Amino acid sequence: MPPAKTDQLDLWAESGLDGDDQVMVDFLLPTGIYIQMEVPRESTIQHIKLLLWKEAQTYPLFSLLGEMEGHMFECVNQAAVHEELEDETRRLCDVRPFLPVLKLITRNCGRAERILDSKIGVLIGKGLHELDALQDQQVKDFRSKMKRISEEKMQRMQLMSWGEWLRSCYSTQLETESVENLIDKHEGVIKITMHYDQSQVCSVILYIRDCLLANESPHLTLVHCDVVKAIFEKEICTIGSVLARKASNPPLPLPPKKRTPTVRTLSVFPALQLIKGALSFVPLAVRAGLFHGTELLCKTAVSSESSSRSEHVWNKTLEFDIAVCDLPRMARLCFAIYAVMDKVKKQRSTKNTHLNKYQTIPWVNTMVFDYRGQLKTGDIILHCWSSFPDELEEMLNPIGTIQTNPYTENATELHISFPEYSTQPVVFPAFDKGRGGKKFYIELKEIMERDPLSQLCENEKDLIWTLRYDCRENFPQSLPKLLLSVKWSKHEDMAQLQALLQIWPKLSPRDALELLDFNYPDQYVREFAVNCLRDMSDDELLQYLLQLVQVLRYEPYYDCALSRFLLERAQSSRKIGHFLFWHLRSEMYMPAVSVHFALILEAYCRGCIPHIEVLKKQVEALSKLKAVNELIKLGTIKTKTKQAHLKEAMMTCLRQTGFIETLSNLHSPLNPNILLAGVHVERCKYMDSKMKPLWIVYHNKLLGGDTVGIIFKNGDDLRQDMLTLQILRLMDLLWKEANLDLRIVPYGCLATGDHSGLIEVVSSADTIANIQKTSSNMAAAAAFNKDALLNWLKDKNSGDALDKAIEEFTLSCAGYCVATYVLGIGDRHSDNIMVRSTGQLFHIDFGHILGNFKSKFGIKRERVPFILTHDFIHVIQQGKTGNTEKFGNFFRQYCEEAYLILRKNGNLFITLFALMLTAGLPELTSVKDIQYLKDSLALGKTDEEALKQFRQKFDEALRESWTTKVNWMAHIVAHPS
Structure with a gap:
């Protein structure tokens, strides 16, 4: 793996098709000694360290190194950041350092925790050191809280019996009756006998294998269970325990005394720096709007014009015609920076008087209250986004993310300043409970039966609000329309709504889903919706999990009712946890959600440590399949290799030891209840379409010898297929509920990364x-x-x-x-x-x-x-x-x-x-x-x-x-x- 090789050539080298199974690596020792030696590219990091230790004995200062276990390797990874290789079971070809240089460093204390952190970072696709480096108190508080909850959960699991733990992990696969009877623990030996149902025995083995990866366990003896033994003989072993540790987290300080601020209008002072591109040379202005969902709370504010080559300072405070005490809790402030078109030479056509269709307009959003409910004050730097959606009113993007652009080097910076309203932090006040009168109008029924896309006129909104208690009594499912009728710029209306929510009947989960739409940002409404979702069965939750993950984009704060609900259900059901992991992991490449999704993934992993190894094997397998796909594409584009030769190259690749071990005996990402035993290499192929999808055939001994086919796609966005198949699955469910079975075949489809994923072969x-x-x-x-x-x-x-x-x-x-x-x-x-x-x-x-x-x-x-x-x-x-x-x-x-x-x-x-x-x-x-x-x-x-x-x-x-x-x-x- 010499540095001069290109990425494409490296793919050929990694596949082993160039016949080079050794790689020259530079080792940097903490004693200042530099060693260069060849190592097998298929070796584990642990084996490479053994080879280095043997070689280092012939070099000076070896005695200063101390014990081998006190050291680990560090490298620069493909993302050009330092990565500590705590998990030494990984192979060098899977680590794929940016350069063939490994630095030996001294381990710090807390090795077990560091190994766990390293595994989680590799698994979720974002090193935890990146989260550690974020100077964001909200991130720190969320991680601390979730870590404490996860450790308490792991401690509770340590006290469970084998049967209780088995049921908690595989509740969908096993009957709840006397699971302990399947397991005989005596004198440090676990025996599993074959006179029970084979699928139950296999589920027990799956469970125990996972447990062994996280707990000190006795040796495992399989009695008369040849099928299971053949599948798991390489997987069942005793591994050092990863015990839950009690964190010493100090309690959060008490919030300031809540108070209702005096009536003052909201204001903000903007300044702009680091203008990129053509915007640097034209007059600029800032437009700002206060929104609750998509509702504009008051008239937008526009700055004066400023023209400069590097910095723009408007020297004007933007005033919003709304009292601070009337601001809703989820109000967001949306900014857009635009060129003043009447001052620019009219050489290009325009969409409207403000926005040149050839000109990128930076935009950015921020919340008015922080995650603790305190009104923001002081100076804030916002890094803008450049992609601007079409056809937005007021040139603002309220539905856009409230996260700032993480690519700060090339992003326009908007400096804003919130004034100090008092000497104490202004905290959003608690609502008072109250009730209004009660009337009934027959015309209310017609309004409430309209579809969600129907618009309400002002008179209809007034009618709904006036008859809100009739809505509660007769049309409880009409809550979304009532919310659209609230005047969110009046704190009296908000207080009365909060009182009404306390006595509103619980909605069915299907009706409650609408309340999680962007149009309903109020935190109490969303908590009400999540409370309704708690009635969902696991199967029903899986049906809507795709949308619930996307709805996390609408949540401005990491610690919210929806995040906690998803984590609770995922940590109590392995199947829900599996799909929650992949729905989040598949979008980690998107900068607007990468931090939020990484935090939830980390929290899930800490609460389900036994699941980490299972998921890690799936991630590694997909990485191998991507390497094969890139190999095929490279051979097609660059070398014009004949199809027969490429297929043979693909088979040679799949037969390598590293590929065989990684691709065998893993739970299918498409369906975690299916164990993919081993690749049937002779039946694998690649498909003759643009992206060269891989057609992979698996043996499956648990299904009576049947084969299982999956298609791996790299270069196609499968999320639209996922959505369509989900809706087809829902249609099939609705028809069956009405006693109509139309034999729908909603095959499996799962996006697993940036334009990559798997499709089930029917x-x-x-x-x-x-x-x-x-x-x-x-x-x-x-x-x-x-x-x-x-x-x-x-x-x-x-x-x-x-x-x-x-x-x-x-x-x-x-x-x-x-x-x-x-x-x-x-x-x-x-x-x-x-x-x-x-x-x-x-x-x-x-x-x-x-x-x-x-x-x-x-x-x-x-x-x-x-x-x-x-x-x-x-x-x-x-x-x-x-x-x-x-x-x-x-x-x-x-x-x-x-x-x-x-x-x-x-x-x-x-x-x-x-x-x-x-x-x-x-x-x-x-x-x-x-x-x-x-x-x-x-x-x-x-x-x-x-x-x-x-x-x-x-x-x-x-x-x-x-x-x-x-x-x-x-x-x-x-x-x-």
Whole structure:
């Protein structure tokens, strides 16, 4: 690994394909001695240290080193920061230092804690020393509090019996009855016998393996359990314990005495420095606005103009027409810096009078109150963001993050100063409880039944607020509309709302989700919502976990009700913890959330130490797969290597010892209940698309010898696919709750990093394109062969099995017709619609949703509301042209029934998409995108009107199905292989 090698060449070297298994490393010793020696690149850090110690004995001053265990290595990692290699079980090829230089340093005290910190840092993708270096009291307080809670939890777990601990970790896999009977502890030996159910035994082994990584445990003996022993023989061992330690954290000082400040208006003094780019040479102004959610609390304030080459000082205090005592707790101050266009030469067109569409406008947001509830005072430096969303009113971005840009070197700095309002800190006051009168108006019902996207006029808001106790009595689920009717700039209204929340009936978890939207930032409202979510089962929480993680972006403070709720549930359920980890870990590369997500990940790891090794193995496995993918891409682009040679290179790579050990015996990130035993190298391949996804096949002894396939993608953003598949899974649940099973196949999909992730391979399935091509000698004619699909099903099934397969096809086709129409899923060609040999039809690849259909030369390529071709109908009618009853009376009825069920849950779908608005998905960036759902579900119309609209779309899909065939023909001709 010489320094002169490029990253691409290093990939070849790392894979071992250049035949170089040794690497020259420079070792720097604390005695001042420099040693250069070759070491195996597959060796662990511990083995390399042994080799160095043996070599160092021949050098001067060796006796001054002392004990080997008192030292560890330090390197500069790929992120160009110092990393201490506490975890010496890692291999050098996995550490991948920036340069082949390892520095030997003396260990400090508290080695066990340092090892734990090192493991957590590697696992979450952000070294804890980076968090240590942050000069942010909120970060320090949150970490201290979470560490104390986690250590107390680990201490409680130490006192649990084996069975109690087993149930707490694997509650979804084991029955709660007498788990201890599976385990016989006697004279320091644990025995597990095979006369119990194999899946239970395997779960016990999984559990014990995890425990051994965190606790002093006796040796493990497996009695008559060959299958389990074969899988775990390398994993089961006794490891030094990592005991929970009691932290000596001093109590926080008592907050200042709460007081209501005198009536003064809020003001702020801005100054700007370090202007970058063209903004340095034009007159600039600052616009500032106070927001509660997306509601502007008062008129925006604008500074005077300033023109300078380096620094801009406006010498003006920005006054906001709102009393300090009327500021809501979650008020945020939003800034935008812009060029004064009438002073600039009009050589470029403009979007409006303020914003030149070619000019980047820096923006930044900050909270008015800090995380302790104290009104901010004094000088603050804010580092601005440069990417500015389009179509924002007042040129401000209230929905944007309140975190400042961490890339300070190239960011515009905005210096602001909050005045001192009193000699004591101004603390947000507690609300008084009070009640108003009670009336009832029948017109309230019509307002409350509207969908979440409907706007309320001022008269309607006044009516709702006046009848707020009637809302509580008769329309408790209407709480979001009541919140939109509150005048957040009046502390009297806020006080009355707080009193009302104390007596508001608990909402169902599905209804409570809407309260976590950005429009409802009040902390008491969000605490109320989280309290309602506590009624969720683990399965229901997993259903909405994707949105709940994204909602963390809306939380201005790290220690909030939602963060605590997610941590509590994750630490009590291994499956929830698994997916919480990956949803957070996959977005650690985003600067706006990296600190917040890192803090939650650290807190989770400290509270679930046994889970660290399990997750660490998954992270390492994904790193290996990424290296293989980069190898394939490099061979394709640079060396033009033939496909057969690249596949052989891929297999050679997968057969290496380091790859085999890392990729074997790990829990699948897609489903932690599945153990991936070992790679079936001969069946692995890479797919011939732009990003060269890897098709990896695993043996799985726990599934009776069946194989498990996963696709690893590197270069594609899978988050939109994740969202679509989540909604399909929800639709399937809603239909089943209404006793309608439409055989949906919501396969697994998980984003694991920056444009990388995994997709589950659905077994025994093929694409419509392949089915059609194998039945025709001419590619152009394949799409028009209506018998191809039915004949394929006949080949796979016979007798009663064929009837069952046709029934499966009919139900699943109905489900996907409705689902793809409601979600506006586009780019539906014959390569992304598949059929299982059992008859289930399903769709894949969801790069275009919410009506964003593909077009060419300005002409829409897809002109049907959903895919319903004549060969589909041919299968539904069992190949009998006259069998119209099966199609008309059954298939069409399934579609209509499914559509009406989704309509009843229209508000839930809108809420789930609204909660994802700040995730950065390419086709979900504004409320306008969600409007498609409102139109497709015909919300605001009666069921009869909506059904009439759907029937028109159904007839249109039938009438225009020939255009789908033409598109499919063009696709098959363009992609013959």
